[in-house]
Amino acid sequence: MWFLAGTFGEQVKRACKVPSGRPIAVPVINQVGDPQSCTAFMSSAQGTVLLDGKAVEPETYEGDSITVQGAQGNPVTGEEGRFTATGCGLWVQLPPLAPGTHSLKIRGRSGDFSTGVDYALTVAASSN
Structure with missing residues (x-):
């Protein structure tokens, strides 16, 4: 698994090389706290993800x-x-993504907290 980072509330653009054959995990919007804060956070949590222009x-x-x-x-x-x-x-x-370049656009919101990351991902061809 290849983990991509979210943000602490900013809107950012990142470029990243991803190893061939690796699945990817990325937060849209998330929090670490106690059960009550998570209940409140999730009551308004929403997000969108586009991979190469297609909704995920x-x-x-x-x-x-x-x-x-x-x-x-x-x-x-x-x-x-x-x-x-x-x-x-x-x-x-x-x-795992096909070799080449990919666009991953992430937007998340809960209450007045929002995140956004635009990833330019490059997956190298397998070296087998």
Whole structure:
């Protein structure tokens, strides 16, 4: 699985090389918190994803218990150590993409928080 990053509320453009044969996962909009904050967040969560101009339906995760290993300086965890939290959001999982260039446009919103990423993806041909 090749994970692509979301944003902390900005609209950004990124270019990324993706290994051949790897499925891709990317958040549309997501949050880590407690069960109550996830319930509130998901009540208005919505998003759109376009891969090469074609709509891809995001998967909904209402609130799953997750274990996080925090690292010093990480903007999500803020501290070192292991803790349990609730993760929720809209995510997209894509099968491996054909070699070549691809456009992935992601827009998400929950309440007054919004994200947007335009990815220019390049998948190299397999070296087999």
